[in-house]
Amino acid sequence: MKKFFILMILVGMSVGCSKKRLDLVDQSSYAYETYFTNSNAINQATIATYATMVHPGLWAREYYYIFDLLGNEAKRASFLLGPEQELGDYTFGSNNQDLGWLWQSLYRMIFRANLVLDRAAAWNPTATVDRAKVNQYVAEVKFLRAYAYLHLVTLWGDVPLYTDYKTTLNNNYLPRSPKSQVWQQIEKDLQEAQATDELPVAYAASDLGRVTKGAVTALLGKAYLYQQKYGPAQAEFAKLLQAPYTYKLCPVYDSLFSTTNQTNPENIFQIMDQQWTDWGVGSPYYMFGNGAEQVGKQTHTGRAMEYGFNDWKNVYLSNAAVKAFSYTNPHTGQPYVDPRARSTFYGTGPSGGDTVYCQQCATGPKAYPFNTSDPQGDYRWKKYEYYNQVASYGDPKSPINAQVIRLADVMLMLAETQIQQGNTGNEPLALIDSVRSRSGAVLYTTLGDKTSAMKILMHERQLELCGEEFRYFDLLRWGIAKQTINGEKAVDPGVGVTPFQDKHVLFPIPDNEKNYNPNVAAQVKDGWN
Incomplete structure (x- = not known):
């Protein structure tokens, strides 16, 4: 499985330099132009794209700190390190290591997805089974690219929009694209992935954790919801409650966060503990980065x-x-x-x-x-x-899979789309009460008017999804992050301040990007965004 590491070194190198006519090429070596000529090689690059999910800034470690602290669901203890302390205190700047890593890993995911798309387009397999596999892999990486861009546009606003592998490879530093263009690309990727017949609704046990058609549909619904396109969002979320999908609320709430949660009927997309490495070409990323010497070829979270x-x-x-x-x-x-x-x-x-x-x-x-x-x-x-x-x-190292999208989240988002369109009746009420009844919470008999219904919905998401890194995104898209965070921290005996400023609705563009990309650096205002 050393191919994966050799491959990633090779694709990170520029291929634009001229070659002497008499240069000899080792035909047995791995090369960008010749390696991706079978479905197994493209699968390796696809899994390398999944692997970025556990790179620094993402799910192996920093992701839970970033969004639990910023959403004021967690608060720091005296043992917490500097970058994370800054997040909880809202004293972070453009040099915050965790946010810099998050930006880099999201763009690394995009870079690798673009590689898969580029090589899949260049290879024209004759075997039907190979074409089907390649179509599946293309749909998977389009989901991953959309996932990365959804984070970037939500958290940073206008961002560089790389959709061509060679642009990155040839060191073409793109300026920031308007948010509207980034959202259009997210929708396009997810719509195309959803329309791919070869992308399955479910996988065999050996492929658990791969992107399914349901995961694509859920993320497309979320993309619409975040743009306040409530009708299209409702249509996508509603699909997941009917055939061919068989998702169900897990009967036991605690099972969702247990060491045996990977086959839970509520799962739509998870960060798998070791499954990705079991596919054969995983990345040995550890909670502090590449720590293969410490835990072996695993993808645990700390x-x-x-x-x-x-x-x-x-x-x-x-x-x-x-x-x-x-x-x-x-x-x-x-x-x-x-x-x-x-x-x-x-x-x-x-x-x-x-x-x-x-x-x-x-x-x-x-x-x-x-x-x-x-x-x-x-x-x-x-x-x-x-x-x-x-x-x-x-x-x-923890063997518990992280929940990225699960059915209860989708049901509450579906209820939200209905409420936002003026429906506060039985349909959203049933969705909210279904989520509540699973845990034995008392049920609502009415949601009241739209204002009342939204308050119930917001509170329900806070309770059901607490500590799952959703709340900060919810507060941002509802436009109430500043008033909520400052209101909560002002009355907290251990805090007593109002740290959220207007600028915090967007993250600062990281120093590592400004130092690397002069076009982005020229667009940054007030050293922030």
Whole structure:
């Protein structure tokens, strides 16, 4: 499987230099012009595109810090490092390492996707099975390219739009394209991927984790929703609730974030623990970057140990996140604690958090009381932890797959599209109540008017998806990030400030991009965006 590494070195080199006529070419070597002439080689490059999902800034480590802290679902503990502290405090600038890595890895994903598209277009296989495979791989990388651009345009606004591999290879530094053009490209990629007959609705166990037609449909719906195109978004999300799709809400909420969640019926797209490497050409990325010497050829995340209260305990739940689980019972008007609190965090009994961990350890059944005497706070993460199996972890690698798109998220987005179009009746009510009933939460009997319905919807997304890196994106697209973050932090006894400024609705263009691309640097205003 060394081909993958040799290949990535080769494609990163320029091929534009002239060659002497008498240069001898080793026909057995790997070369851009000759290597991609079979479906296996294009598959390798496709999986190399997936591999960027666990590169620095993305799901192996920094992604959860970036969006849990910025969305004020997590707050830093004293152990947290500088780049992450800046995120939680909103003191970050264009030199923030985590945001720079996020930008770089998203563009690396785009670069590799463009390579696959370029070589797939250049190869014309005669075998039907080869053509079918190549068409599938093309659809997969179009999803991945759209995923990357959706993040870039949402977080940075106008960004360079690379759709041609040779543009990047020949060091053509593109200026930023308007947001409207980036969104058009996202829609185009996803529409074309969705129309690909060879992209399956589901895979065999050996290919679990690859992009499905359902994942493409969900991301297309999200792209429409983020642009406030509520009718088209509704149409896409509605497809996922009917044949040929068979998605179902998982009966047990905790199972979504367990070590056995990869075959969950609610999964639409996940970051797979080791499945990508099991395909045969994975990238040995570790939570701090390329750490193959530490954990072997794996794609683990360090989240469990880094968030774990009995391990590195780098973050708490924010007070605002904890308080959100306590609200007024819509039937009785009395105080009510949502049952999902127990699945989300460890804490005090009145808060609804779980008070016991490790009921079933490797050494046998044993219950440990959660210690609520921590001077910095009483609330620690339970979601994505597995203290039900072990009392502490031992190293920073977790086998729990990260949820990128799941059915409950889609159902709530579908309800949102209906509410935004003035429908606050039985259809959105049933969707919201279906999500609530799975965890045993009391059901709503009415959503009220549009304003009331949106408040319920926003609160429901906060509870159901807490700690899944959705809230910051939600606050941005709803246009309430500044007022919400500042309002929550101002009343937090451990914070007491209003750090969110108007400029924070977009990330600063990273220094590494400005230093690399003079055309982008010339477009940056006030050293920010």
